[in-house]
Amino acid sequence: MPYSNARPLAAAALSLALLSGHGASAQDVFDPATMSDSQREAFGEAVRDYLMSNPQVIMEAVSVLEQREADMQVQADEALVSNNAEAIFDDGYSWVGGNPDGDITVVEFMDYRCGYCRRASPEVAQLIETDGDIRLIVKEFPILGEASMISSQFAIATQIVAGDEAYKAVHDALMALEGEPNDAVLSRLADTLGLDADAIMAEMDSDEVTRRIAETRALAQQLQINGTPTFVFGDQLIRGYAPLNAMQQIVAQERAEG
Incomplete structure (x- = not known):
């Protein structure tokens, strides 16, 4: 004073x-x-x-x-x-995109039924595409009910059955999906993308899918995350939606301090 x-x-x-x-x-x-x-x-x-x-x-x-x-x-x-750095940045199963050798790692805890996650999705994609030196990790964190859980189970099962490229295609499709992700919708989605719908849907309730979701939830609890989207930029936790310009500023700050 x-x-x-x-x-x-x-x-x-x-x-x-x-x-x-x-x-x-x-x-x-x-x-x-x-x-x-x-x-x-x-x-x-x-x-x-x-x-x-x-x-x-x-x-x-x-x-x-x-x-x-x-x-x-x-x-x-x-x-x-x-x-919790190892679980955040190197859990061995979360999808990794962008530049795998990027100087900044961005981690997103997301839910397919979250309106702000859907709003952030194209902006995160633009951040990665325009920067070229960011490593992106996606954490499946279904917290908004049964539809969220089913969507994450389907996405993770796709990654296990068909690999990372297929996961990315399904991830983007689920983020834009209108309506409920019921069996018919998911089967049609897989067919549209040229994937084996039966194999993916058979994997959805597997122990591996269950384990991955449980471990991500446990990590979120450790990080005191209770909403989506939540981001990790380097060593910063950003709770909630951040527009593209804000994310760019955070990345620039992380580089300046790094």
Whole structure:
């Protein structure tokens, strides 16, 4: 707080010190444990009068508090990413796109039924295409009900049965899919893409598909992720949708700090 704002409070504290009758310092008076009831009441009234005359101080204090909390959250998130780095960046099964040797890795926790994930999808694709030096990892994180789960099961089963290229095609199709992902719709989707629908659908309930989804959910819990989309940019956790220009700025910041 600037000196001009602090001065009236210091004067109030000194006045209360005089009321105590033993010459306590302003520092002592500010300690509630050393105040009498009358001193606390007088001090409270002085503070109230000051704040009523200078209400902008409240907003300044709120702004400082919010910034401190934001800084603490950033530090906490960086620690979470560091402590779970292997599971985030090298789990051995999540689809990897973009430039596999890129200098920045972007990880997206997504749900096919999430409106903001759908909104982000073309912007993430544009980020990867226009940059050329980003490694992208997709984490299947179905949290919005049965349709979400079925969609992720189908996508993961496609990756297991037909490989990464087929997974990407199915991923993009599911992200744009209107209506419910029932058996008929998924079978027709597989046929349209030239995939073995029967083999994929038989794999959907396999132990491997179940394991991958469970491990991603456990990782999300460790990272305190409870919504989609959530991104990891380098060592930063970005919770929620971020437009293309914001993502580009984050990537530039990561490179500058790297």
